Amino acid sequence: MKSVTISDVAKEAGVSVTTVSRYLNGNFAKMSSETQAKITQVIKELNYHPSASARRMRTNQSKVIGLVVGDISNVFSSLLFSGIYEVLQPRDYSVLLLNANNSAQEERKGINRLLEQEVDGLIIQPSQAKFADYQFILNNQVPFVTVDRDLVDQPKSVGKVMTNNFEASKQLGAELICAGYQQLLLISRTTVDISAQVPRIEGFKQTVTGTTATVTELNLAGHPENWLTQQIQHYNANGSKKTAIISLMGPLLFRTLAALQELKLTFPAQIGLASFDDWDWSKFVNGGIDLMQQDPKEIGRRAATMILASIEDPHGTKPSTKLIPATRVDGHSF
Template sequence: MKNKPTTIKDVAKIAGVSIATVSRFLNGHYGKMSATTRQTIERVIRENNYHVNTQAKSLIQKRTYLIGMVVADIENIFSSILFKGADTILENENYQILLMNSDNSLERERTEIERLLSLQVDGIILQPMSQASTDYQFLKESNTPTVIVDRKLEPQIWTEVTTDNYAYSKMISEYISRLGYQRLAVISENIQDNSARFDRFQATKDVCRKKDLDLQLIEINKQTTNAEIYAEIMRVSEDLDVKTAFYVLKGTLLMQVVRTLSQYHIAYPDQVGLAAFDDWDWSTLVQPQITTIQQNPQDLGQTAAEILLKIFANASLPIQSLIVPSNFQIKQSLID
């Protein structure tokens, strides 16, 4: 017959303390506990292979200690770093994250959110596919604490943790203009698909209008080949006869653009300028290094998790718009 699992009552008896003292230890409440008592309880737990009964704990506290996190594209390293940031905060509070992938599909996103709701998660961190808050009315009606990360909803219905996409895109566009480029070509996935890309492109449009700088847009998707990108590069630069800077709105797209330039022997910054919104410092691994706005996805994830914990502690916390700073890194990919 197998030995019965060690209980909290067993731990208290072996350690010579009360059950309440062991409970305080397990919940991290060490305020009135001596170092000797803490060390004794920790040793007894380790030696007797004691594990907290999370199901029982959840029933008592009416929590599951599960957090749902829904990202747009799990293949994008931005999502991995975003998750890591949230996890570093939540693991210290004994929460587990259930990571869901919407795979750039609004329909799949809804399915994943409904799965999380069926599991009665305590809260959700959402990188939304849609900009319309009406698409998330079902989540709002569930009264599940939710924090939006990386993107924005219109109108705003939850606290949002984002990059100031407009301000940083304005900054890099003005820098390109100041270097004397005649044309600025934006390379992006569908601009209307998410608020981050929309804000980045809108800032570029505003700068080009103000500076009388010719603006071109090259929209691509996962099926776009290097040959097709090359054809667009040659078209908008008039076969490299016009001094053109290419501004890529996403780190993974930047990798494809760099590969295309290399494949077709187009040198930057000598023949074209190159800049990007980058997600994870990939641009520093190539030569010449690329001028970028470097986001901080780990900080975005950490901040979103911290806000969610504050909402747990205070359900009436007001809705906020929190900006996580990015870094403008000037490298050798643009010239006067």
């Protein structure tokens, strides 16, 4: 079956191809409502769908933004996508979402696939540590913005949007020390060198400098399910130090709660508990868990705004870094 073309639409509607093109591009300035209605009707009757390549030829834009995330199963990714879509959809942009699975190889394949689709721009949660690994995107004259993770040597001309992880950790660490906790156990799972957990760890370490408190990182990567339970039991064995556990991202909080339940440790009576998270579901657990809550939707909104600015004015001044403050959500867990 022959595909319907823009010429077919113009002929059936009794207008020029130029008029149909203006209609498709939303340029209604000199077009009567009757003409718009007629073209709308014909497009529906003929089941016409303009191809991406045809659209790019007309506008030099695909109206598609590529989004690459490290782990699509993380709630952070879905909230990030929601924020991006909220900004781009009213501007008639589509968003193609790809999962890198925190793999440099998978990420590179995904980005190349998006470049082949001639996307207008990219928003990337990096899985590699150095900006040099992403220079090829700019060499293809495609703008991009990074989110959540901090690349080494990223130039100011390329925007980035992140949570203020380091400062948020210092704030939470100071609260814990003030509450008398002497041993802080940080629950992490770092599978990439530039994970957002890294500056959080550094923030806690700097906070205890000059105090008698200690920081110990328990990295779950590569360990069996029962390892965390064993480690908590080990560090909390003699009870000589008032101990608090801090989960460095939301999914790890579930693992931490399961370990505490297995050990029959209650919080805050026997141990302190706090977490970074992307939403406040934990307010329903034991009167609420103390959180540092980041805002993936706002990160997405800011990143989408940045990429639009880069597309619309490639040589304009772009903000280099935007830090989105984490919100302290009070609970009763330490």
